[in-house]
Amino acid sequence: MKFSKIPTATITRLSRYSRALEELEAREIKVISSEKLAQYCEVNSAQIRKDLAYFGEFGVRGVGYVVKELLFEIKKILGLNKIWRLGIIGMGNLGCALVAHSNFPKQGYEFVAAFDIDPQKIGKIVPPGFPISPLSDLKDLARQKGIEIAVISTPAVKAQEVVNLVVEVPIRGILNFAPVQLHVPEGFVVHHIDFTVKLDKLAYRLVSLNVPSPANTVLQPHLISKHLL
Amino acid sequence: MKFSKIPTATITRLSRYSRALEELEAREIKVISSEKLAQYCEVNSAQIRKDLAYFGEFGVRGVGYVVKELLFEIKKILGLNKIWRLGIIGMGNLGCALVAHSNFPKQGYEFVAAFDIDPQKIGKIVPPGFPISPLSDLKDLARQKGIEIAVISTPAVKAQEVVNLVVEVPIRGILNFAPVQLHVPEGFVVHHIDFTVKLDKLAYRLVSLNVPSPANTVLQPHLISKHLL
Numbered sequence: 016m017k018f019s020k021i022p023t024a025t026i027t028r029l030s031r032y033s034r035a036l037e038e039l040e041a042r043e044i045k046v047i048s049s050e051k052l053a054q055y056c057e058v059n060s061a062q063i064r065k066d067l068a069y070f071g072e073f074g075v076r077g078v079g080y081v082v083k084e085l086l087f088e089i090k091k092i093l094g095l096n097k098i099w100r101l102g103i104i105g106m107g108n109l110g111c112a113l114v115a116h117s118n119f120p121k122q123g124y125e126f127v128a129a130f131d132i133d134p135q136k137i138g139k140i141v142p143p144g145f146p147i148s149p150l151s152d153l154k155d156l157a158r159q160k161g162i163e164i165a166v167i168s169t170p171a172v173k174a175q176e177v178v179n180l181v182v183e184v185p186i187r188g189i190l191n192f193a194p195v196q197l198h199v200p201e202g203f204v205v206h207h208i209d210f211t212v213k214l215d216k217l218a219y220r221l222v223s224l225n226v227p228s229p230a231n232t233v234l235q236p237h238l239i240s241k242h243l244l
Numbered sequence: 245m246k247f248s249k250i251p252t253a254t255i256t257r258l259s260r261y262s263r264a265l266e267e268l269e270a271r272e273i274k275v276i277s278s279e280k281l282a283q284y285c286e287v288n289s290a291q292i293r294k295d296l297a298y299f300g301e302f303g304v305r306g307v308g309y310v311v312k313e314l315l316f317e318i319k320k321i322l323g324l325n326k327i328w329r330l331g332i333i334g335m336g337n338l339g340c341a342l343v344a345h346s347n348f349p350k351q352g353y354e355f356v357a358a359f360d361i362d363p364q365k366i367g368k369i370v371p372p373g374f375p376i377s378p379l380s381d382l383k384d385l386a387r388q389k390g391i392e393i394a395v396i397s398t399p400a401v402k403a404q405e406v407v408n409l410v411v412e413v414p415i416r417g418i419l420n421f422a423p424v425q426l427h428v429p430e431g432f433v434v435h436h437i438d439f440t441v442k443l444d445k446l447a448y449r450l451v452s453l454n455v456p457s458p459a460n461t462v463l464q465p466h467l468i469s470k471h472l473l
Contacts, residue, residue, distance in 0.1 A: 023286075023445070024253060030444040038425075057252075093444050094451030109345075112338035113439070117400065118423040122440040164446060171346065188450045190443060194347040196267075204453070206446045210342070211351040213435045214419060215259040215322050216252070217393060220433045221417045222323030 025066045029089050031056050032063065036086040048079035095123050102162035102186070104177050105169030106131040106139075106147050109192060113168060115142040127160040150180070157184045164188040171195040178205075254295045258318050260285050261292065265315040277308035324352050331391035331415070333406050334398030335360040335368075335376050338421060342397060344371040356389040379409070386413045393417040400424040407434075 035055045039047060053060035067073045070092050074080040090096045101119070103110055106129050113119070114126045126143050130150045138146050148156055156162070165181045167174050167189060174193035181189060182199055189205045191197050197205050264284045268276060282289035296302045299321050303309040319325045330348070332339055335358050342348070343355045355372045359379045367375050377385055385391070394410045396403050396418060403422035410418060411428055418434040420426055426434050 026445050026448050027441065029448075030441045033444070034438075092448070094447040095444065099443070099447055107341065108337040109341035112336065112341055115337070116423065116439070118438060118440050119443075121423070122443070124440060124443055163450070164443070188446050190439075190446055194345065194350070204446055204449045206442045208439060208442050209263075209347060210345070210419075210437060211347050211353060212256065212259045213437050214328070214348075214351070214353055214393070215262070215324065216255050217417050217419055217433055217435045218323040218328055219255050219258075219321070221392070224433070 021069050025069060026093070028056070028058060028062070028066050029093055031058075032066075033086060033089045033093065033095070036082050036089065039082050040086060044082055046079050046081055049074060052080065090123075097123070099124050099163055100127045100161050101125065101164045101166050101190075102128040102130065102153070102157060102160070103166040103168060104130045104150065104153070104181070105167060105173070105193075106133075106136050106141070107168065107170075110166075110168040111141065113166060113192075124164075126166075128156045128162060130156075150177070153180055154184050157186055162186055164190060167191045167193050167197070169193055250298050254298060255322070257285070257287060257291070257295050258322055260287075261295075262315060262318045262322065262324070265311050265318065268311045269315060273311055275308050275310055278303060281309065319352075326352070328353050328392050329356045329390050330354065330393050330395050330419075331357040331359065331382070331386060331389070332395040332397060333359045333379065333382070333410070334396060334402070334422075335362075335365050335370070336397065336399075339397040340370065342395060342421075353393075355395075357385045357391060359385075379406070382409055383413050386415055391415055393419060396420045396422050396426070398422055 032052065035052065039055070047055075049060040049063050053063050056063070070088070073085055073088060087096070101124055103114060103126055106114075110129065110131070114129055119126065126141075128145065129141050129147045130153055131137060131147050132150050136147050137149050140146050162184075163186065165178075165186045165188070167177055167181075169177050171193045174191065174195050175197055178189060178191075178197045178199060182203055185203075187203055189197065189199065189203065191205055191207045194209070196207070199205050261281070264281065268284070276284075278289040278292050282292050285292070299317070302314055302317060316325070330353055332343060332355055335343075339358065339360075343358055348355065355370075357374065358370050358376045359382055360366060360376050361379045365376050366378050369375050391413075392415065394415045394417070396406055396410075398406050400422045401424075403420065403424050404426055407418060407420075407426050407428060411432055414432075416432055418426065418428065418432060420434055420436045423438070425436070428434050
């Protein structure tokens, strides 16, 4: 398996397949054809087969995929057959929202520590059931709790400073919510979450579907519905 | 221009090109070759040319793209040559973090109203400079302020109930942060933000690069660095 040759878009789609399969499993659907799964994920079935082909042979010709098995295999491919331990730095509104968000534990991500520099916040218990620690404890706690990914939810002006501490621990994976580009030494992986990228897609769709301005206009009933997983 | 034939992935990449071009513009770079732009956006240059070809002819052979012009054209394509007016519903930690987040105005999205049902929150002034309104005012305020996109940041259990009100207004575009699948009638566009999809990519990269567990292990220095826009 040559990881380096696998397109990023394939990995993003594997994530979507995995979430779709989880939903199918919850609905007690045992087997699904690649056509049905494709429809569910809003891709074409050739794409699913091509994406999976990077990793081996899955499914039975003429039958489809066994939901439970394919889910297991995709999670293994994505490295999600384990719990990932997260430490979060910056416990403002966004940090507090993130540690309380049910998607993280549901998808195999567990917050094990939270950090801030504000004495008013330090010691406060957050939803997973541990207190906010001073940032000066990052190195010790990261080792003690085995933090694998640092989630940065500080203000933009503080983010680089915090990342400089993170790479010293070292914590190799960084998920950045701060609206700023972060610089890390070679050997670290930073992904940046920018909420507005999804808004761009939404805006484009509204424009391309010719949705009129909402104020004092008659709405046209011919627009298509779209739900992305 | 046949909008319906344009792949979603192309739109996502246009968003990335647009952000890259903004950065180049800020650095006062006037012209960029498609190879350099491709490198900057972590795609190949054929992909950029293919994506842009859906919308017309851009750039000058042997020279490249004029940064300012291409940025203008992409923004026009994405419908970002205007300010989009957002209303946000659910002013818990996440809602408060979102209205205060500098990326929205920077990218052309303006929060014009915020709603909640908690009497303790109603009337409180949020960073853009307006008070949180009771949810019962949604219809009136949406018309008055011309809300085009509703941002849902309520708890999961409340989200569908809120969306039922949103579609009655009607507001056609919905950005959903609640960890739940929302059902809307035909003619509405819902996009869902799931923070953990980016974490899946990050986890995959850490696994595929063979990053060892951080606790009591020697770290290997051969991992590549990666920054996604």
